[in-house]
Amino acid sequence: MPTRFFDLTGQTALVTGGAQGIGAGIATRLARAGAAVAVADRNLEGALAQAAALKAEDLDAFAVEIDVADAGSVQSAVDTVLACRGRMQVLVCNAGIAGKALPTWDQSDRDWKSVIDVNLSGVFYCCRATLPTMLEHDYGRIVNIASLAGKEGNPNMVAYSASKAGVIAISKSMAKETALKNICVNAISPTVIRTPILDQITEDQVNYMTSKIPRARTGTIEEVAAVAHFLASPDCSFVTGQCYDVSGGRATY
Numbered sequence: 001m002p003t004r005f006f007d008l009t010g011q012t013a014l015v016t017g018g019a020q021g022i023g024a025g026i027a028t029r030l031a032r033a034g035a036a037v038a039v040a041d042r043n044l045e046g047a048l049a050q051a052a053a054l055k056a057e058d059l060d061a062f063a064v065e066i067d068v069a070d071a072g073s074v075q076s077a078v079d080t081v082l083a084c085r086g087r088m089q090v091l092v093c094n095a096g097i098a099g100k101a102l103p104t105w106d107q108s109d110r111d112w113k114s115v116i117d118v119n120l121s122g123v124f125y126c127c128r129a130t131l132p133t134m135l136e137h138d139y140g141r142i143v144n145i146a147s148l149a150g151k152e153g154n155p156n157m158v159a160y161s162a163s164k165a166g167v168i169a170i171s172k173s174m175a176k177e178t179a180l181k182n183i184c185v186n187a188i189s190p191t192v193i194r195t196p197i198l199d200q201i202t203e204d205q206v207n208y209m210t211s212k213i214p215r216a217r218t219g220t221i222e223e224v225a226a227v228a229h230f231l232a233s234p235d236c237s238f239v240t241g242q243c244y245d246v247s248g249g250r251a252t253y
C-alpha cells in the first residue's frame with residue numbers, strides 16, 4: 001500500500017467559516033485526507049449543506065453553529081466537538097469578513113469593530129478554547145487564515161489589514177508558548193482568491209489587488225487548501241510560528 005502523506009486518519013478538525021469559499025475547500029481537503037471535520041459557521045444552513053456534501057462522498061463531516069465573534073458561542077462549539085469526538089487535533093481559523101471598502105476617515109466605529117471582532121478576536125477566542133485539549137494531549141496543529149493585507153496594508157481596508165496583521169502576530173505568539181508541547185501554530189496569507197468575500201468590496205479594489213500579483217491571476221481555493229493541509233498534518237512537525245504566503249509571488253518579505 002503506498003504511503004499517504006499528510007494523513008489525518010483518526011483526527012478531528014474544526015474549520016471555522018467552513019460553509020463556503022476557502023473554508024469549504026479546506027474542510028473538503030482535510031476530510032479527504034481522513035479527518036472527521038466539524039464544518040463550523042454562523043451560517044448553519046450552509047454548514048449543514050457543506051457537511052452533507054462531504055458525507056455524500058463517504059467522508060466524515062458534521063455541522064456546528066458558531067459565531068467566532070462571540071466567546072460563549074466559540075466555547076460551546078468547541079465543547080460540542082469534544083463531547084462528540086473526544087479530541088480535536090486540528091483547528092483552522094478561517095472565518096472572516098472584509099468590511100466596507102472606504103478610506104479610514106469614512107469608517108465608523110461600528111465598521112471598525114465588526115471586522116476586528118470577527119477577524120481578530122474570533123481567532124483569539126477559537127485558539128483559546130482549543131489549546132487546553134491540545135496541551136492536555138501534547139499534540140495540535142492550528143492554521144490561522146490571515147491575508148497579504150496584513151503584511152502590506154490594503155488602502156480602504158484599514159480594519160481588515162489591521163486584523164490580519166494581528167492574526168499573524170497571534171500565530172507567532174502562540175507558537176512560542178506551545179513549542180514544547182508538539183503544537184504547531186502557523187498562518188497563511190493568501191492574496192486575491194475568487195470567493196464570495198469579494199462581493200463585499202468593489203471591483204476596482206479587486207482589480208487593484210490582482211494587478212499587484214506577478215502571476216497575473218487570482219489564486220484558487222484549492223491552492224490555499226493545499227498549504228493548509230500540510231500545516232494541519234503531523235508532517236508539519238518543525239514548522240511553527242510562520243506565515244505562508246499564497247500570493248502568486250506578490251509577497252516581498
Ligand SMILES: NC(=O)c1ccc[n+]([C@@H]2O[C@H](COP(=O)([O-])OP(=O)(O)OC[C@H]3O[C@@H](n4cnc5c(N)ncnc54)[C@H](O)[C@@H]3O)[C@@H](O)[C@H]2O)c1
Nearest residue numbers: 017019021022042067068094095096147192193195196197
Ligand atoms: N478570498 C480572498 O481573496 C481572501 C484573501 C485573503 C484572505 N482571505 C481570508 O480567507 C478567509 C475565508 O475567506 P473567503 O474568501 O472564503 O470568504 P467567504 O465570505 O466566502 O466565506 C467566509 C465564511 O465565514 C463565515 N463567517 C463570517 N463571519 C463569521 C462569524 N462571525 N462566525 C462564523 N462564521 C463566520 C461566513 O458565513 C462564510 O461561510 C477569511 O478569513 C478571509 O479574510 C480571503
